[in-house]
Amino acid sequence: MEAPRLAARDLACRRGERLLFRALSLNLDAGTACHVTGSNGTGKSSLIRIMAGLLRPYAGVVERAGSTALLDQSLALDEHLPLGRALAFWAGMDGAVSGDDLARLGLTDLLDVPVRYLSTGQRKRAALARMIGQDARIWLLDEPLNGLDQDAVGMVEQLVESHVAGGGIALVASHQPIGIPGMDVLHLPDYAPGIAA
Numbered sequence: 001m002e003a004p005r006l007a008a009r010d011l012a013c014r015r016g017e018r019l020l021f022r023a024l025s026l027n028l029d030a031g032t033a034c035h036v037t038g039s040n041g042t043g044k045s046s047l048i049r050i051m052a053g054l055l056r057p058y059a060g061v062v063e064r065a066g067s068t069a070l071l072d073q074s075l076a077l078d079e080h081l082p083l084g085r086a087l088a089f090w091a092g093m094d095g096a097v098s099g100d101d102l103a104r105l106g107l108t109d110l111l112d113v114p115v116r117y118l119s120t121g122q123r124k125r126a127a128l129a130r131m132i133g134q135d136a137r138i139w140l141l142d143e144p145l146n147g148l149d150q151d152a153v154g155m156v157e158q159l160v161e162s163h164v165a166g167g168g169i170a171l172v173a174s175h176q177p178i179g180i181p182g183m184d185v186l187h188l189p190d191y192a193p194g195i196a197a
């Protein structure tokens with residue numbers, strides 16, 4: 001299997017009339033993770049979407065080699081189905097999340113519960129389950145710790161750590177600290193009016 005790679009050269013991001021960042025480069029090889037930090041509105045989610053290929057950069061180039069999974073604020077699970085069946089829909093396309101991972105995520109007892117009844121943290125756990133099922137080499141995570149309790153935060157840190165230890169790549173935008181040894185940090189600067197491209 002080809003080693004995954006995620007890189008960006010001289011990226012600029014413009015939203016509306018604002019140039020959020022420019023001259024941004026990053027280079028993540030297999031087995032590396034990077035924590036994207038910055039104040040509200042500095043462009044962390046925008047960067048994740050650019051790296052996912054969902055948003056066109058104002059300038060610069062993205063290089064992405066390897067299967068990619070995105071975790072963001074959209075759950076992408078049918079709200080009307082019980083969780084187990086909603087996950088099964090994706091399992092048919094991406095591959096199933098294992099019973100062990102469902103247990104690790106604390107979802108085993110929730111498989112009969114309609115997705116719309118899940119709490120904020122349970123929804124985030126469900127989104128993580130869907131993402132794990134994709135078995136992708138590159139993880140793009142936008143605020144994966146939002147709404148999670150302390151134990152679940154530790155569990156996500158372990159998930160990311162073992163993904164990276166297994167040769168994967170993780171780019172994680174988060175306001176919260178992430179306890180993963182050796183993780184790079186990419187800090188997006190505050191918006192500077194008048195910044196030129």
Ligand SMILES: Nc1ncnc2c1ncn2[C@@H]1O[C@H](COP(=O)(O)OP(=O)(O)OP(=O)(O)O)[C@@H](O)[C@H]1O
Pocket residue numbers: 015016020038039040041042043044045046047
């Ligand atoms: N479609 C859009 N059109 C215009 N401006 C947008 C659009 N989407 C986002 N923005 C603006 O881009 C800026 C950056 O948004 P983004 O969500 O990337 O920031 P963020 O760093 O992830 O913020 P937060 O920490 O609050 O989650 C914000 O000022 C936002 O209002």
